[in-house]
Amino acid sequence: MSTSQxxxxxxxxxxAATGAGxxxxxxxxxxxxxxxxxxxxxxxxxxAQSVDSLSPFLAQRLLSTSIHRLTYEYxxxxxxxxxxxxxALATKWTSSPDKLxxxxxxxxxxxxxxGERATAEDAAWTFNTMMTDPDAATANGSFVANxxxxxxxxxxxxxxxxxxxxxxxxxxxVPIVPKHVWEKVDDYSEFNNDxxxxxxxxxxxxxxxxxxxxxxxxxxxxxxWRGAPKFDELVFRYYKDQDAAVxxxxxxxxxxxxxxxxxxxxxASSLKSxxxxxxxxxxxxxxxxLAVNPGARAKNGETFGDGDPSLKDERVRHALFMAVDRxxxxxxxxxxxxxxxxxxxxxxxxSYFWKPSDGQELAYDPAKAARLLDEAGYKKNGDGKxxxxxxxxxxxxxxxxxxxxxxxxxxxYLQEWWGELGIGVSLNCxxxxxxxxxxxxxxxxxxxxSVNPDPDFVMSIHTCGALPxxxxxxxxxxxxxxxxxxxxxxxxxxxxxDPVKRADLVKQxxxxxxxxxxxxxxxxxxxxEAYRTDQIASITTMPKKAGNIYGxxxxxxxxxxxxxxxxxxxxxDSTGVVVGIVAGVVVLVGAGAFLALRRRSTAEDRE
Amino acid sequence: MTAxxxxxxxxxxxxxxxxxxxxxxTTRYLRYGAGKVAGAAVSxxxxxxxxxxxxxxxxxxxVKTMTGGxxxxxxxxxxxxxxxxxxxxxxxxxxxxxxxALTGDxxxxxxxxxxxxxxxxxxxxxxxxxxxxAFVLYTLLGIVLGTRSAWRHGGLxxxxxxGLALTLYSVPSFWLGLLLIIVFSVGIGPVPGLFPxxxxxxxxxxxxxxxxxxxxxxVLPVVTLVAVEYGQTLLVARSALxxxxxxxxxxxxxxKGLRDDQVRRRxxxxxxxxxxxxxxxxxxxxxxxxxxxxxxxFSWPGLGGLFYQGLSVPDLPLVQGLFLxxxxxxxxxxxxxxxxxxxxxxxxxx
Numbered sequence: 029m030s031t032s033q034x035x036x037x038x039x040x041x042x043x044a045a046t047g048a049g050x051x052x053x054x055x056x057x058x059x060x061x062x063x064x065x066x067x068x069x070x071x072x073x074x075x076a077q078s079v080d081s082l083s084p085f086l087a088q089r090l091l092s093t094s095i096h097r098l099t100y101e102y103x104x105x106x107x108x109x110x111x112x113x114x115x116a117l118a119t120k121w122t123s124s125p126d127k128l129x130x131x132x133x134x135x136x137x138x139x140x141x142x143g144e145r146a147t148a149e150d151a152a153w154t155f156n157t158m159m160t161d162p163d164a165a166t167a168n169g170s171f172v173a174n175x176x177x178x179x180x181x182x183x184x185x186x187x188x189x190x191x192x193x194x195x196x197x198x199x200x201x202v203p204i205v206p207k208h209v210w211e212k213v214d215d216y217s218e219f220n221n222d223x224x225x226x227x228x229x230x231x232x233x234x235x236x237x238x239x240x241x242x243x244x245x246x247x248x249x250x251x252x253w254r255g256a257p258k259f260d261e262l263v264f265r266y267y268k269d270q271d272a273a274v275x276x277x278x279x280x281x282x283x284x285x286x287x288x289x290x291x292x293x294x295x296a297s298s299l300k301s302x303x304x305x306x307x308x309x310x311x312x313x314x315x316x317x318l319a320v321n322p323g324a325r326a327k328n329g330e331t332f333g334d335g336d337p338s339l340k341d342e343r344v345r346h347a348l349f350m351a352v353d354r355x356x357x358x359x360x361x362x363x364x365x366x367x368x369x370x371x372x373x374x375x376x377x378x379s380y381f382w383k384p385s386d387g388q389e390l391a392y393d394p395a396k397a398a399r400l401l402d403e404a405g406y407k408k409n410g411d412g413k414x415x416x417x418x419x420x421x422x423x424x425x426x427x428x429x430x431x432x433x434x435x436x437x438x439x440x441y442l443q444e445w446w447g448e449l450g451i452g453v454s455l456n457c458x459x460x461x462x463x464x465x466x467x468x469x470x471x472x473x474x475x476x477x478s479v480n481p482d483p484d485f486v487m488s489i490h491t492c493g494a495l496p497x498x499x500x501x502x503x504x505x506x507x508x509x510x511x512x513x514x515x516x517x518x519x520x521x522x523x524x525x526d527p528v529k530r531a532d533l534v535k536q537x538x539x540x541x542x543x544x545x546x547x548x549x550x551x552x553x554x555x556x557e558a559y560r561t562d563q564i565a566s567i568t569t570m571p572k573k574a575g576n577i578y579g580x581x582x583x584x585x586x587x588x589x590x591x592x593x594x595x596x597x598x599x600x601d602s603t604g605v606v607v608g609i610v611a612g613v614v615v616l617v618g619a620g621a622f623l624a625l626r627r628r629s630t631a632e633d634r635e
Numbered sequence: 636m637t638a639x640x641x642x643x644x645x646x647x648x649x650x651x652x653x654x655x656x657x658x659x660x661t662t663r664y665l666r667y668g669a670g671k672v673a674g675a676a677v678s679x680x681x682x683x684x685x686x687x688x689x690x691x692x693x694x695x696x697x698v699k700t701m702t703g704g705x706x707x708x709x710x711x712x713x714x715x716x717x718x719x720x721x722x723x724x725x726x727x728x729x730x731x732x733x734x735x736a737l738t739g740d741x742x743x744x745x746x747x748x749x750x751x752x753x754x755x756x757x758x759x760x761x762x763x764x765x766x767x768x769a770f771v772l773y774t775l776l777g778i779v780l781g782t783r784s785a786w787r788h789g790g791l792x793x794x795x796x797x798g799l800a801l802t803l804y805s806v807p808s809f810w811l812g813l814l815l816i817i818v819f820s821v822g823i824g825p826v827p828g829l830f831p832x833x834x835x836x837x838x839x840x841x842x843x844x845x846x847x848x849x850x851x852x853x854v855l856p857v858v859t860l861v862a863v864e865y866g867q868t869l870l871v872a873r874s875a876l877x878x879x880x881x882x883x884x885x886x887x888x889x890x891k892g893l894r895d896d897q898v899r900r901r902x903x904x905x906x907x908x909x910x911x912x913x914x915x916x917x918x919x920x921x922x923x924x925x926x927x928x929x930x931x932x933f934s935w936p937g938l939g940g941l942f943y944q945g946l947s948v949p950d951l952p953l954v955q956g957l958f959l960x961x962x963x964x965x966x967x968x969x970x971x972x973x974x975x976x977x978x979x980x981x982x983x984x985x
Contacts, residue, residue, distance in 0.1 A: 078747075078944060080746050080747060080748070081747065081748050083748075086748050088701075162714060169711070217718065217748060218743065218748055218749070218750075220747075220748055220749060237838060237839070239836070239838065239936070240757060240758075240936060241758075241934075241936035241940065241941075242834055242835055242836060242838065242936050243834070243836075243837075243838045245838055245839070263838070265834060265838075266833070266834060266934045266936065267832070267833050267834075267934045268833070268930070268931045268932075268934045268940060269809075269813075269833070269931050269932045269933075269934065271813055272813070272816055272832055272833045272932055272933070272934060273832075273833075275813075275816050275817060275820060275821045275832050276820075276832035276833065278821050279820060279821045279822070279828050279832060281831065281832050459947070460693075460700065460947075462696070462699050462700050463696060463699070466699060501712070502699055502712055
């Protein structure tokens with residue numbers, strides 16, 4: 029054996045020892061998540077949704093529009109308590125008696141992050157651009173479609189003239205952009221506002237950096253008129269996998285996880301037992317329903333699609349309604365993270381919430397459902413199947429979202445419940461429900477909408493006016509409902525400016541919708557989200573009493589969040605990075621050296 | 636492989652009077668290569684055509700999906716269709732698409748309002764960092780372990796090696812990824828959370844700190860990829876070497892008094908590498924397509940995730956562009972393999 033080989037062996041032992049030593053050392057030394065080096069308090073939020081665009085004229089997704097809420101002021105905001113319109117860029121507003129001219133007073137203490145003052149001229153320019161350039165109307169064009177003229181007689185006065193009265197004039201969700209920056213843009217269809225950081229804005233946060241599907245960074249706007257946010261920085265960090273996001277929360281890498289749309293019951297339960305983590309199990313703003321296809325039709329009277337004609341019979345619809353056990357849906361499928369469905373609008377919006385009276389309620393009652401079906405002429409045959417007068421058995425196709433486990437689970441219950449009634453159920457779970465949905469080629473479908481503080485939109489999608497003009501067009505209609513009585517109520521509430529009277533009309537509409545039996549609201553899923561209490565000391569939910577944090581209508585949550593004194597705020601830690609990499613390199617080099625040396629030694633041994 | 640350098644010189648030399656044996660080989664190689672390249676061009680065109688029509692078979696109207704859930708007037712829908720060029724007859728859309736694709740313009744993504752080429756070039760480096768690193772590591776690991784296994788096949792080491800490789804090969808990558816996150820990122824018991832849970836960078840770092848940061852984020856996804864991928868290379872390398880083991884030339888080499896290690900490295904392995912080369916090039920072609928499951932678990936902003944997002948709309952320009960790019964890379968890599976092969980093994984291409 030030569031000396032060099034002896035050296036080789038000694039080296040090998042040395043390398044192994046060093047490797048092991050380094051590993052042990054790093055194991056003991058890694059300081060978990062110390063505060064960011066410069067002492068800035070960073071609030072890190074886990075998100076999954078990609079940004080479609082950072083241009084307020086193009087952005088439509090929840091994350092992008094939430095970022096705009098944080099970086100630009102809108103004319104009005106929604107109160108965290110009860111979602112009524114409160115001052116934002118506009119301090120007050122009045123309308124002419126005919127409701128056709130609206131005058132907004134623009135605040136004089138809001139300035140853009142480049143120092144220029146935000147004025148009524150910026151607002152007028154924003155609206156006018158949307159009205160004149162179709163590309164700028166991509167995201168929010170519906171708000172200005174009814175505008176006749178927008179002017180700014182003075183820096184603090186904005187006047188909007190309408191063609192006809194519009195209910196959303198205090199809820200214009202349009203970010204006002206700085207004219208002096210945006211008038212230089214040539215083509216609004218391709219300008220994504222994601223190149224020149226920091227992006228000039230006047231919201232509570234300033235957008236400082238963005239990397240697609242990696243992160244969005246915002247820093248607190250210290251000059252924000254309502255007061256600076258308490259955290260110095262707000263970072264939306266991407267976790268494409270919800271389990272990974274939960275792991276990151278557990279580790280403290282992020283301060284907040286919302287889940288999309290909510291954390292699963294399993295995730296929520298496992299986080300509940302964790303110390304320093306609070307699970308916010310808040311009443312949601314969504315309803316989760318089973319929609320009946322009453323036969324697809326267009327405004328011109330043409331019918332299309334192939335909805336089962338038996339569903340035109342109200343008794344059949346009521347029977348189906350009564351054979352759904354909503355309690356089981358909430359207990360077993362949502363595992364308690366939902367509220368049993370009643371009316372159309374979730375109880376969270378308490379001024380509009382309506383529930384059926386005792387006599388009206390279509391409670392779970394399979395026996396009564398069977399009687400109703402008998403009355404309607406669908407009697408059970410020898411095989412136990414309900415058969416119509418035409419001799420055809422009742423078989424329903426239920427359209428479900430392949431990506432939603434709740435749809436599938438409830439679908440199986442439907443097969444059981446309705447099967448006992450003698451009705452066949454076939455689940456049609458597809459990735460893209462839009463096409464069969466719009467074509468009306470289904471019998472029933474899982475349906476759900478997120479409800480805004482102003483319920484106008486979710487109510488409007490059940491009016492005859494929302495039907496497509498011809499079968500070739502797309503209407504705003506949800507499931508082709510067209511009911512005269514409902515429409516009359518809808519028209520009345522549209523013209524009613526007294527909030528209490530309007531709420532009453534909205535409730536009457538819900539009552540009518542319930543009686544029609546086209547929309548069986550089974551549950552209101554909760555917004556289940558979680559945050560670290562050692563990073564966030566307090567945060568405003570919306571509504572304040574019991575509400576959600578992510579995806580609020582206003583910017584209250586992130587603006588109000590206060591950092592916890594102890595611990596860090598989710599900032600990255602350079603010591604950890606270095607140690608981690610050193611450990612990784614040591615392992616790799618160790619493994620490589622081990623292999624190399626072993627090979628030499630074996631060759632040597634075999635000689 | 637000596638033919639490589641004087642290739643052009645040889646071609647020039649091939650024309651005059653008496654072509655030497657080397658020149659003849661070169662001409663033959665060039666003819667072979669030209670055939671392969673022409674074949675690749677035909678394949679690429681087929682991909683262009685398939686990509687266009689394939690994605691139009693996906694159920695779903697992109698305009699309706701994109702506006703789904705919002706009140707949209709028929710005029711607005713029409714204006715979107717006009718903007719996207721979807722109102723034109725299919726053949727016209729097709730010729731426009733082909734014409735633009737030839738000039739390197741893959742259109743503008745519907746959902747991101749950004750040229751597809753920009754979206755690809757934005758995510759491509761991210762994917763290459765991840766899959767490229769993993770590719771180098773699992774190829775080396777597979778070849779080294781595979782040849783060692785074969786050399787002493789049937790032994791304990793071989794059985795352990797093959798067993799472990801097969802087990803890891805059959806492990807779902809997202810499951811392994813999540814497991815690694817739980818153990819090495821969050822930390823379990825005495826194991827500290829050493830690595831970030833996801834993403835490619837923390838953001839805000841510059842220069843070397845940024846490189847370190849990315850490397851730090853890279854460890855777990857690369858380990859996952861290497862673990863599930865090296866088995867394939869290992870098995871191919873192992874069986875290739877096993878085929879060579881009975882070769883007389885090895886006995887000759889041993890008889891010359893070479894050490895066992897040298898016999899393996901200098902004689903057996905180079906010959907056994909040929910089948911592995913094919914696999915390596917196939918894998919190399921696949922690296923650009925990204926690895927959607929691992930990208931998702933580790934929130935890596937790569938091409939795989941982009942493709943998925945494109946499919947769910949369907950964002951036709953984006954998926955067409957990506958499909959063309961993915962398929963194109965595989966074709967180019969396979970053609971390269973075809974071109975390299977005769978240089979490594981003179982029996983091919985005759």
